[in-house]
Every structure is written in C-alpha cells, then in structure tokens.
Amino acid sequence: MRSAVLKSTSELLRRSRRGYSSSATPERKVAILGAAGGIGQPLALLMKINPLVSSLSLFDIAGTPGVAADVSHINSPALVKGFMGDDQLGEALEGSDVVIIPAGVPRKPGMTRDDLFNINAGIVKGLCTAIAKHCPNALVNMISNPVNSTVPIAAEVFKKAGTYDEKKLFGVTTLDVVRAKTFYAGKAGLPVSEVNVPVVGGHAGITILPLFSQATPASNSLSQEDIVALTKRTQDGGTEVVEAKAGKGSATLSMAYAGAVFADACLKGLNGVPDVVECSYVQSTVTELPFFASKLQRGHFNSG
Numbered sequence: 001m002r003s004a005v006l007k008s009t010s011e012l013l014r015r016s017r018r019g020y021s022s023s024a025t026p027e028r029k030v031a032i033l034g035a036a037g038g039i040g041q042p043l044a045l046l047m048k049i050n051p052l053v054s055s056l057s058l059f060d061i062a063g064t065p066g067v068a069a070d071v072s073h074i075n076s077p078a079l080v081k082g083f084m085g086d087d088q089l090g091e092a093l094e095g096s097d098v099v100i101i102p103a104g105v106p107r108k109p110g111m112t113r114d115d116l117f118n119i120n121a122g123i124v125k126g127l128c129t130a131i132a133k134h135c136p137n138a139l140v141n142m143i144s145n146p147v148n149s150t151v152p153i154a155a156e157v158f159k160k161a162g163t164y165d166e167k168k169l170f171g172v173t174t175l176d177v178v179r180a181k182t183f184y185a186g187k188a189g190l191p192v193s194e195v196n197v198p199v200v201g202g203h204a205g206i207t208i209l210p211l212f213s214q215a216t217p218a219s220n221s222l223s224q225e226d227i228v229a230l231t232k233r234t235q236d237g238g239t240e241v242v243e244a245k246a247g248k249g250s251a252t253l254s255m256a257y258a259g260a261v262f263a264d265a266c267l268k269g270l271n272g273v274p275d276v277v278e279c280s281y282v283q284s285t286v287t288e289l290p291f292f293a294s295k296l297q298r299g300h301f302n303s304g
C-alpha cells in the first residue's frame with residue numbers, strides 16, 4: 001500500500017515537473033486566429049486535448065460558433081469559446097498566453113508562397129495590431145504564409161505599437177522538421193519516434209535547410225545522393241501536398257500537428273519546463289540575416 005502511494009506520488013511529481021499535473025499547472029489561455037480553416041479546425045482539436053491549455057479561444061471571420069460547439073464537447077479540461085468578426089477579436093485575445101495564427105489564404109498549384117503576400121500581409125497586420133492592443137505579452141506563433149515575410153511584418157507592427165519582444169514572436173517552421181524526420185527515418189530505416197533533424201533557414205523552397213549531417217541517430221547507410229534527395233523532398237514538401245490536393249489547398253493536417261507540437265513547446269516554456277528545444281524562424285544574430293530559423297532553447301521558451 002505504502003509503496004503504491006509513494007509510486008503514485010512520484011508519478012505525480014514527475015508529471016508536474018513535465019508540466020502535466022492539472023493541480024500544479026498554471027492556467028493558460030491559447031487563442032487560434034483562423035480557427036475555422038483547414039489548419040484551424042484540426043489545430044483547435046489538438047489544442048483542446050492538450051492538458052496544458054485551460055482556455056481555448058477560437059476566432060475567425062466566419063464559422064467559429066460551429067467549430068467551437070463541436071470541439072467543446074470533447075471531455076478534456078480546456079474551456080472553449082468561439083468568436084467571430086472584428087468586433088469580437090479583442091475579447092477573443094484578451095488574456096491570451098499563446099496566440100496561434102493560421103489565418104490567411106493557402107496556395108494553389110503553380111503558386112509560390114510569395115504569391116500569398118498581398119492578401120496575407122494585410123490579414124496578419126490587422127491581427128497583430130489587435131494582439132498588440134489586447135494581449136501584448138502573448139507568445140505569437142505565426143503560421144500564415146509567406147512565413148519569411150509575415151514574421152517581419154508582425155515585428156514591425158509590434159515595434160510601431162511599442163510592444164515588440166523578439167523572444168515572443170515565432171515563425172512556425174515545425175512542419176519542415178516534421179517532414180525531415182519522417183523522410184530521414186523512412187530512408188535510413190530508423191524508428192521515426194527516435195529521430196531528430198534540425199531544420200534552419202526559412203520556410204520557402206531553398207531557404208528550408210534540413211541539417212541531415214546533424215540528424216540523430218546518425219545513419220551511415222545514406223549516400224550523398226540520398227542526402228540531396230532528402231533535402232529536396234523536405235524543401236518541396238509543401239508543394240508535394242499542394243499538387244496532391246490539386247487546387248483544394250495546402251497542408252492542413254500535418255500542419256495542425258506541427259502547430260500543436262510548437263504551441264506545446266511554448267506552453268511548456270512558459271510553465272518553466274527545462275530543456276524545451278524547437279526550431280523556429282525568429283529575429284536572429286546567427287547569420288547576417290535579420291530573421292533566421294534555428295534551434296531555440298532557454299531564453300526563447302522561458303525567461304530562464
């Protein structure tokens with residue numbers, strides 16, 4: 001009996017240290033802007049079942065009452081509310097710890113991410129202006145493309161509002177990492193759950209730089225041709241999905257997964273969980289470029 005109690009207490013402490021104990025976990029509000037979209041809906045589902053989320057705010061220009069009603073029936077702790085239209089944006093954002101932005105148009109075959117700039121830049125500008133006003137301390141996870149441009153746009157909006165903190169603005173490049181891990185593990189015949197591959201640079205074509213030389217576990221079965229092919233497939237991963245969807249949009253399900261992984265890292269960082277490491281596109285001094293994706297750890301995900 002005593003050993004069972006000790007065992008369950010130590011399990012509780014272990015989970016608490018990892019940020020998973022409901023009694024020890026701080027209340028965290030997550031807002032998703034663009035929550036009724038192709039990424040937004042499965043991302044809402046994944047954030048609803050994340051035990052670190054206590055309040056989930058789903059905002060879009062249309063369709064959020066239905067998504068919120070649907071997701072809210074899942075028996076996990078997060079309280080879900082839907083918000084629709086500009087006049088509800090402030091309330092959707094108020095008190096948010098993490099804001100995830102998949103709002104904007106996706107690519108169709110033949111388009112580059114840059115072709116989305118004109119529409120998505122305006123959407124991101126409007127949403128970031130509201131973030132600066134209603135939750136200036138939130139961590140912002142930018143998914144909307146072109147990420148290489150929407151992140152600098154967000155930075156300028158926050159600078160103008162006087163709320164910019166370079167450690168709180170992230171371009172979500174996790175899908176590049178997810179793809180690199182999957183393709184590398186498949187080719188090298190390694191268990192995918194044990195594989196790690198850093199991806200640096202940016203989030204468009206040749207700016208996506210998977211570092212297979214730093215992949216773990218290392219593989220000595222891959223030739224130089226294999227590495228070239230893996231690099232190209234990772235760089236073209238988005239286009240592979242856009243073409244396969246044949247006009248019905250770009251990656252949504254794998255992106256929702258990747259977005260949920262990255263948001264979870266942000267929440268763990270905020271909760272003081274040590275050793276959180278993810279790649280992300282951020283303001284950087286790693287190269288001469290003002291923004292660059294690289295491995296982030298302490299200092300970005302928490303203040304330690």
Ligand SMILES: NC(=O)c1ccc[n+]([C@@H]2O[C@H](COP(=O)([O-])OP(=O)(O)OC[C@H]3O[C@@H](n4cnc5c(N)ncnc54)[C@H](O)[C@@H]3O)[C@@H](O)[C@H]2O)c1
Nearest residue numbers: 034036037038039060061103104105106143144145175255
């Ligand atoms: N970072 C990445 O790795 C990555 C991966 C996949 C897709 N994306 C990008 O994510 C974006 C969304 O893709 P999707 O497939 O979900 O598109 P989608 O069209 O299915 O959904 C976008 C949603 O944004 C909403 N929206 C538009 N303007 C808005 C506004 N002002 N405020 C709030 N919501 C607004 C729309 O109503 C829609 O529900 C695209 O720009 C796409 O290129 C990025």
Ligand SMILES: O=C(O)C[C@H](O)C(=O)O
Nearest residue numbers: 107145237238239250251
């Ligand atoms: O490729 C796209 O347009 C969407 C996204 O950036 C992706 O990498 O899947």
